[in-house]
Amino acid sequence: MSVEIALRAARVRYGPLEALHGLDLALPAGTVTVLLGRNGSGRSTALRALAGTVPLSGGRVLWRGEDVTRVPAHLRARRGLCFVPDLRAVYATLTVAENLDLALPGRRDEALAAYPELARLLGHRAATLSGGERRMLALARAVCGTARVVLVDEPSLGLSASVASRTYGLLAALAAPPAGAAVVLAEQRVPAGLPAGSLGYELRRGALASCGELV
Template identity: 60%
Template sequence: MSAEIELRRARVRYGPLEALHGVDLAAGYPGITVLLGRNGSGRTTALRALAGSLRPAEGQVLWRGRDVTRMRAHERAAEGMRFVPDRQAVFGALTVRENLELARAASDFGPAFDAYPELRPLLTRRAATLSGGEQRMLALAAALLSRPRVLLLDEPTQGMSPEVTTRTYDLLGTLDATVITAEQRLPPPLRTPGPRPVLVHELRRGAVVSSGEATERTGPGPQS
């Protein structure tokens, strides 16, 4: 599994506060990489730097070996990158159908309904009226319809039932894509050996403190 996208010596600041301190991390293609850490660890900042919504003050973002540090988020999206944030990941004023149509102009929503059949009876509902778990399903379904090469997810299964959560991670593990997901705890479906190794980078206070395969970890959460 070759490296698809990387942060190299990345330093990201919010005003005078440095949130990432020279971070190095890489994610392979295809497969799942988990950015693991508590709130304030830097995992969401790392995702945003990869997505292009934050620009590192120092260091690089490399995508397939190319320096894309100065490439804007919409330009990365046009080349096959999709970012699903933890909040405001859907257009609340639009219906479920309209949200899906933004991802794929044609009305072939088959992949979305295959992943989340729960969305089919909700097509005419405004996204803002959905439950938190339903909104996460819609955001992920729209991302799948866009057929991304790189899929960046910030706590993708918030509010989902255990059954839908397991289904989601099983699906992500089969995608022909680089999937990077930020998590507070290692999701149970990713702890067991699968057809592809799951890489985990644990972050703490803006630095990577350990990296390795998920099956090597002794517990579900960030280590003390």
Template identity: 40%
Template sequence: MTATATDTTVLDITGLRAGYGNIEVLHGVSVRVGAGEIVSLLGPNGAGKTTTLLACSGLVSVSGGDIRLRGTSLLRLSPHVIARKRLAHIPEDRSLFPSLTVDEHLRLSARPGGLNVLELFPELRKRRNNRAGVLSGGEQQMLALGRALAAHPEVLLVDEMSMGLAPVVVERLFDALREIAVSGGLAVLMVEQHIHLALKYARRGYVLSGGRVRAQGTAPDLLARWSDIESSYLGR
């Protein structure tokens, strides 16, 4: 089963050029994500996947193209202003505060209309007074996802959610993310190294290599073409 989408584009990245200092990493990347849709960014390390997410959050320098949320450009906005426009970002390192408790994390991010995280992940209810630094890896990822969802985002950027986690935990997290995307109209753009996992939960995907989009399509289409994509664009 894959996530369904509406025809409404929420996040529209067009001709994006971005990088670090004088080093340009993205060379004209275009990606679209609709409401209620999970879209995967695929490709090898160094392809520009994480840089695309960071550019959307205002955390790297953009030198060309545009990033629009519901038609409004995010360029030249500071990261905290972008976050207030209901774009949430879960980075690969989760960016939790080790000394803050589960409750403190959720209270800091909570906004009207945000998800009740303790109902979504009952495991966190039992740990609500524990500091994030003593949680297991799976609990930390639940907290990172929950903190983002408590902010009532319209767009969610997720970087390597499965990294270092047991398969049963990964399935639990992705099932929850898919249900929330479909039922709440959340637009999700995710980076995931595990191709079959990424395309199991995504409706569509974009394959990046060398900072450019080399292929795109529905999840079934990309899976069917994956051997050709690897040999043509990924050097495998």
């Protein structure tokens, strides 16, 4: 497996508190990787460090061997990185249709095929949606996009069991050929239905506790 993106001895500080303590992660292309851990373990911070939405206080981010530590988040997105955070993942003042057209120009039908529940909500502002509806809207840009690196923090947050299962299937398809993306999920526990060869990294207090194949 070729490494698509990696953290090397990554450290992140929030004021006086250090959230990542020299973390090493190697995230391969064509694979679903799950960052596991309780709240406060550092899994969300690891995603943000990869996406560039928090700066490193030490260490590096490597993308296909290139040091992108100082490359800002919007330029990482242009290079092919899609990050879906757990909160504030949609434009609240825009309608569902406007959010989709901004994230997926000319591909609204694909988003509605993935999440038909959004079809009746196209004229609604995102701020008026339920938590699960906002989650589907945010996830649509990941599962229908063409990113080489897809980072999703708690994909099933607020979703029904059936929609969550569909979502994991859509994310797994991104890692499969021909897309072959590096799909990285932050979860509290291992989700069901992951494809064979999926990897798991368990984080504890900002450091790597264990790693290995999940399926």
